[in-house]
Amino acid sequence: MKVEQISIFIENKSGRLAEVTRILGEAKVNIRALSLADTSDFGILRLIVDDTDLALRVLKEHHFTVNKTEVIGVEVPDQPGGLCSILEILDKNDINVEYMYAFVERSKGNAVIIFRFDSVDEAIRVLTENKITVLKGERISTL
Amino acid sequence: MSEAKKFWNADAECMPREQLRDLQLRRLQQTLQLVASRVPCYQNKFSRLGFQPGDLHTLEDVAGLSFTTKEDLRLNYPYGMFAVPMRDVVRIHSSSGTTGKPTVVGYTRDDIRSWTELVARFMTAAGVTDEDIVHIAFGYGLFTGAFGLHYGSEAIGASVIPISGGNTDKQLMIMQDYRSSALVCTPSYAMTMADRMEKQGVDPTSLALRVGLFGAEPWSEQMRHELEQRLGIIATDNYGLSEVMGPGVAGECLHKQGMHIAEDHFLAEIIDPDSGAVLPEGSIGELVLTSLTKQAFPMIRYRTRDITRLHYDTCSCGRTLARMEKTRGRSDDMLIIKGVNVFPTQIEEVLFQIEGCEPHYQLVVDRVNNQDTLEILVEVNEKIFFDEMKQQRKFVDQAEKKLYSVLGLSVKVKLVEPSSITRHEGKACRVFDRRNT
Numbered sequence: 001m002k003v004e005q006i007s008i009f010i011e012n013k014s015g016r017l018a019e020v021t022r023i024l025g026e027a028k029v030n031i032r033a034l035s036l037a038d039t040s041d042f043g044i045l046r047l048i049v050d051d052t053d054l055a056l057r058v059l060k061e062h063h064f065t066v067n068k069t070e071v072i073g074v075e076v077p078d079q080p081g082g083l084c085s086i087l088e089i090l091d092k093n094d095i096n097v098e099y100m101y102a103f104v105e106r107s108k109g110n111a112v113i114i115f116r117f118d119s120v121d122e123a124i125r126v127l128t129e130n131k132i133t134v135l136k137g138e139r140i141s142t143l
Numbered sequence: 144m145s146e147a148k149k150f151w152n153a154d155a156e157c158m159p160r161e162q163l164r165d166l167q168l169r170r171l172q173q174t175l176q177l178v179a180s181r182v183p184c185y186q187n188k189f190s191r192l193g194f195q196p197g198d199l200h201t202l203e204d205v206a207g208l209s210f211t212t213k214e215d216l217r218l219n220y221p222y223g224m225f226a227v228p229m230r231d232v233v234r235i236h237s238s239s240g241t242t243g244k245p246t247v248v249g250y251t252r253d254d255i256r257s258w259t260e261l262v263a264r265f266m267t268a269a270g271v272t273d274e275d276i277v278h279i280a281f282g283y284g285l286f287t288g289a290f291g292l293h294y295g296s297e298a299i300g301a302s303v304i305p306i307s308g309g310n311t312d313k314q315l316m317i318m319q320d321y322r323s324s325a326l327v328c329t330p331s332y333a334m335t336m337a338d339r340m341e342k343q344g345v346d347p348t349s350l351a352l353r354v355g356l357f358g359a360e361p362w363s364e365q366m367r368h369e370l371e372q373r374l375g376i377i378a379t380d381n382y383g384l385s386e387v388m389g390p391g392v393a394g395e396c397l398h399k400q401g402m403h404i405a406e407d408h409f410l411a412e413i414i415d416p417d418s419g420a421v422l423p424e425g426s427i428g429e430l431v432l433t434s435l436t437k438q439a440f441p442m443i444r445y446r447t448r449d450i451t452r453l454h455y456d457t458c459s460c461g462r463t464l465a466r467m468e469k470t471r472g473r474s475d476d477m478l479i480i481k482g483v484n485v486f487p488t489q490i491e492e493v494l495f496q497i498e499g500c501e502p503h504y505q506l507v508v509d510r511v512n513n514q515d516t517l518e519i520l521v522e523v524n525e526k527i528f529f530d531e532m533k534q535q536r537k538f539v540d541q542a543e544k545k546l547y548s549v550l551g552l553s554v555k556v557k558l559v560e561p562s563s564i565t566r567h568e569g570k571a572c573r574v575f576d577r578r579n580t
Contacts, residue, residue, distance in 0.1 A: 042558050044531075069530045
């Protein structure tokens with residue numbers, strides 16, 4: 001159920017984002033989804049790629065600080081209020097969303113949102129019980 | 144108005160050098176007797192050399208004794224180096240420490256009396272009289288600066304405003320309303336006040352301010368010129384360190400040709416910081432001081448780590464006391480930032496305490512709007528990298544808070560990518576001081 005995500009520390013200066021994408025491109029790693037959280041000094045770039053291990057290796061070789069984290073991909077009805085219905089379920093069950101971002105591709109006509117939770121397993125249980133589709137890791141990579 | 148006094152103690156300050164050397168020798172012999180009978184640290188040093196106080200016959204013989212370093216003070220923390228019982232100690236002061244623990248120093252009643260006299264001497268030399276209103280903007284507390292100048296001012300008969308540090312707007316208001324005529328603070332704080340005046344449209348010539356006595360951190364001739372111009376004052380430098388006494392060890396007269404060392408109370412030597420050899424007169428090297436009259440906390444050949452040069456010719460003011468040039472730097476890695484002593488190892492310890500890892504770091508010291516700033520670049524590694532921004536910010540906040548509590552200085556922590564700090568032969572360059580470039 002879980003999806004592997006890599007996080008990369010980058011300084012907030014020109015060319016760093018380009019450098020990361022260049023390294024991944026040269027290693028033939030395809031970026032499936034991405035989000036960037038930033039401050040005036042630094043940023044945390046989160047990526048979902050088609051080959052996590054390869055991406056980790058090449059980035060480390062280029063002296064980037066990289067971590068692997070688990071997130072989950074959730075199918076969200078692509079209609080007004082679609083995301084809200086899911087967030088309400090999480091709220092009712094006291095599950096805190098650390099961050100979330102949208103996936104580029106769709107799954108069976110639905111949008112896909114990547115969520116990072118404190119308690120991943122609990123979140124999966126609650127969502128599944130509420131008939132929300134949590135996508136399998138392999139499926140995300142092949143969307 | 145009374146005729147301005149030129150000397151506080153002309154007999155001592157203008158003593159013929161031969162007579163001064165006799166006095167120094169006598170006092171040095173007494174000090175050695177005192178420490179040999181009371182202070183285990185010196186007893187050990189002397190016995191290792193097979194030295195007895197009676198063996199010292201000339202001032203030059205002092206070169207045969209071991210140095211005392213900050214490490215000795217640390218090992219004897221807190222009261223191990225005191226030469227009198229605590230009932231004779233009337234005051235405790237302290238300086239920022241190298242490795243967490245500060246240095247503790249004590250004073251007997253007589254020590255306070257000598258200290259007061261020596262401060263009164265340099266304040267008089269800097270033009271302060273009993274007509275002055277002395278505005279002391281050093282922080283009152285364990286730091287010796289404020290109390291030293293406070294007592295000296297009172298001895299002169301000046302009116303003291305013990306305003307302490309901080310709150311610049313209030314300082315300015317008091318300076319205007321109470322007609323402060325002598326300003327005592329660090330040169331960088333004086334610069335901050337000048338900036339604030341300019342911002343508020345306060346004309347310095349409308350103030351009663353006449354002289355500025357600045358110390359506790361190194362400053363340049365250029366900064367003196369700027370402060371004198373902007374504040375409409377005569378600015379003089381003074382020198383001291385708490386391990387030896389505090390302010391009053393040396394101070395400039397109005398001729399500004401170096402700081403007169405109170406040689407009847409301190410013996411000054413210049414050594415090669417690497418070999419420890421005493422250098423000939425006129426050489427640049429590390430200043431080593433021996434106290435000649437102190438009772439509670441005598442110091443034998445204390446390595447100040449300050450690099451300077453001494454001049455022994457009589458000054459135009461008539462003082463025969465040696466003059467020391469402004470310090471040119473340090474023979475260790477200590478930095479003085481906003482008057483606070485900072486050692487890179489302190490930063491290392493704090494970073495280590497937070498996540499139990501030792502990231503590469505670099506101290507970037509700068510002067511922005513005439514205020515010292517300290518930024519610490521920390522290379523992010525996997526242990527201190529978090530996927531969540533909240534956690535990452537928390538690390539930075541914790542580091543900044545902890546550094547503030549250890550250093551007493553606000554610090555900006557900036558996370559940088561691995562390998563981005565310049566390395567020299569594999570070792571990260573710990574300090575980048577932009578103030579002197």
